[in-house]
């Protein structure tokens with residue numbers, strides 16, 4: 251259903267018109283218990299939504315809209331395995347990958363949990379052989395370096411989680427990631443590695459993705475050239491894929507292929523065998539704790555009333571800003587260096603899922619869908635882009651993510667980090683008025699420059715400690731938030747047709763580059779000129 255045609259949408263417009271000029275400062279003065287009204291504790295996190303531009307009526311009205319658009323029913327459909335990824339005719343069952351509690355889950359007559367668990371056991375056995383030194387390189391050396399080759403969903407999740415949980419990583423194994431087709435990524439990653447102690451994990455659902463395959467073939471050549479034997483391949487390569495045939499053609503034995511299924515979307519796949527490098531790098535137990543964290547949030551999302559359901563509330567707040575305040579972006583600001591790849595990871599989760607302009611009926615939408623997601627860790631961001639959030643002309647809802655306890659002993663660092671974490675949210679919400687600035691005895695002409703309007707919304711997500719489990723909770727929270735928004739916007743969140751056109755054109759252009767001849771009839775004037783310039787200069 252078109253959301254904007256509902257009476258609930260109209261009610262939200264009316265509500266917006268009433269409150270759009272309210273200020274957070276006034277709302278906190280009017281209700282000095284406001285924080286309590288909008289704070290939730292869930293799965294080891296403290297969620298403070300009170301510094302958002304909402305009144306007591308906003309969330310109920312948004313929830314009314316969600317109910318009208320059958321959100322509860324849609325959640326059930328996803329969990330039960332209905333083929334909600336309609337343009338690809340697939341179920342969306344990443345929640346089954348981390349269902350650590352149920353004994354079976356029948357979809358189309360198949361117990362998919364049995365398959366999940368069989369694959370997990372296979373991963374565990376393999377990882378044990380690597381850890382114990384039973385899996386050896388071609389010349390009998392133990393594996394010390396693992397290189398994950400994959401891109402998009404077959405890279406961003408494992409990369410982000412490995413960096414986030416490095417504190418928990420196993421000793422003597424170092425995991426690296428190669429994703430970009432830019433040869434620099436390959437060269438710079440392998441330059442300090444030795445083929446005898448390196449294992450490549452080729453992660454590709456399709457095993458046809460250009461970047462991954464080119465990197466995989468280059469890696470295979472690197473290994474074979476060193477050992478002077480094709481036989482070395484099976485000692486230094488394993489793969490994760492749904493395309494067993496293609497992997498075997500590459501030269502990897504059936505036993506070293508780890509499987510997943512078409513009901514797992516790439517960007518939702520990190521708890522499938524795509525997480526093999528994680529299981530190797532972080533240990534079996536930590537991989538399970540991560541899954542358990544995901545499951546905890548899955549359960550919360552599936553069975554909690556919308557009024558207290560955190561992914562639902564965060565999703566609806568996003569709709570509120572995106573469609574009523576008409577903001578364009580959403581910032582993710584982790585005050586935790588371990589989470590430095592989280593904003594990039596969530597860019598894919600969110601923007602590849604909800605960056606769509608065709609609704610579920612195939613019609614062009616006449617309202618805004620997914621926001622631009624961006625961010626950097628604090629406090630670095632404070633010395634870069636925070637100026638614009640504080641004094642620029644744009645409203646930018648921000649998620650501030652932090653943890654009470656650090657994973658190191660430099661407590662004085664952590665106190666300063668968290669002081670900044672709290673201070674930025676306070677400053678963004680309440681600003682500093684002209685009158686307050688004037689009291690500071692500065693030249694009057696400087697007052698406007700030193701004034702802060704405030705009223706920039708933020709959500710505080712404060713965890714107890716960054717652990718495999720709490721990270722799982724956090725990732726699943728964002729996955730479900732994105733799902734909620736996709737339902738409200740009436741779009742298909744689980745396909746990604748928008749990545750296809752560029753790929754097609756690149757393959758056409760590559761043929762021209764290889765032939766050294768530009769087919770002008772195929773291109774506009776600008777592209778033809780660029781190609782000609784490139785061909786001319788690259789020959790010089």
Ligand code: G6Q
Nearest residue numbers: 402403404454455456459516517
């Ligand atoms: C994610 C997308 C996309 C995908 C990559 C890699 O949801 O589908 O990012 O993960 O294109 O695809 P392969 O795993 O098939 O190589």
